[in-house]
Amino acid sequence: MNCIGKSPAVRAFLYRFVAMLSANVVIYTLTFIAFHRFQLRGMVAYLLAPLPALPIVGVLGVFALYLKEEQDDFQRSIMIQSILWSTGLLLAATNVWGFLEKFIDAPRIEMLFVFPLFCVFWVMVAPLVQRRYR
Amino acid sequence: MKNRLRVLRAEREWSQADLAERLEVSRQSVNAIETGKFDPSLPLAFKLARLFETSIEAIFSDESQSESPPAFPG
Numbered sequence: 001m002n003c004i005g006k007s008p009a010v011r012a013f014l015y016r017f018v019a020m021l022s023a024n025v026v027i028y029t030l031t032f033i034a035f036h037r038f039q040l041r042g043m044v045a046y047l048l049a050p051l052p053a054l055p056i057v058g059v060l061g062v063f064a065l066y067l068k069e070e071q072d073d074f075q076r077s078i079m080i081q082s083i084l085w086s087t088g089l090l091l092a093a094t095n096v097w098g099f100l101e102k103f104i105d106a107p108r109i110e111m112l113f114v115f116p117l118f119c120v121f122w123v124m125v126a127p128l129v130q131r132r133y134r
Numbered sequence: 135m136k137n138r139l140r141v142l143r144a145e146r147e148w149s150q151a152d153l154a155e156r157l158e159v160s161r162q163s164v165n166a167i168e169t170g171k172f173d174p175s176l177p178l179a180f181k182l183a184r185l186f187e188t189s190i191e192a193i194f195s196d197e198s199q200s201e202s203p204p205a206f207p208g
Contacts, residue, residue: 007160071158071159072158072159072160072163073159073163073172073174073175073178074159074160074162074163074166074167074172074174075159075160075162075163077172130162132171133162133165133166133171133172134162134165
């Protein structure tokens with residue numbers, strides 16, 4: 001974002017965002033190892049599977065906190081547009097790929113990649129939205 | 135929405151960064167408002183009016199109203 005290093009809201013956002021992504025990687029890896037090594041099934045599997053989703057909910061909370069704390073309306077608008085564009089791209093991409101998987105045997109993409117894909121889209125889209133106003 | 139921000143700023147010889155600092159927003163925000171790409175919120179509009187010691191109407195004008203004034207029945 002343009003005001004990196006200036007706005008306290010942006011600094012807090014980046015700190016929290018990186019913390020949540022790190023938590024996501026750690027919890028994801030541990031859960032993956034647990035499923036793989038112990039061949040988890042039944043109730044234990046159902047109880048463990050939501051764990052990696054917790055930091056994802058946390059990331060949404062980080063976005064919400066930023067929108068609440070940012071005093072600069074314009075930067076808030078940029079963030080909202082970036083989130084909407086990346087969500088739209090994610091929905092479109094997964095829908096298109098769903099058809100390709102179903103009807104032309106395109107390689108299967110795990111649903112586990114949906115959140116990382118959202119992050120990739122958001123990182124790509126945010127600077128483009130910023131550029132519109134330069 | 136049209137505005138006289140660039141003129142008011144030039145009168146005081148302020149750069150966009152100077153104005154942004156006084157308003158506690160990013161320089162990009164000032165640029166977006168000046169070029170009419172972004173309309174400020176009411177609190178920011180009041181802040182601008184206070185800073186330039188004028189009214190909000192003296193800074194901003196509604197394009198649709200200025201182009202086609204409402205016709206009043208005689």
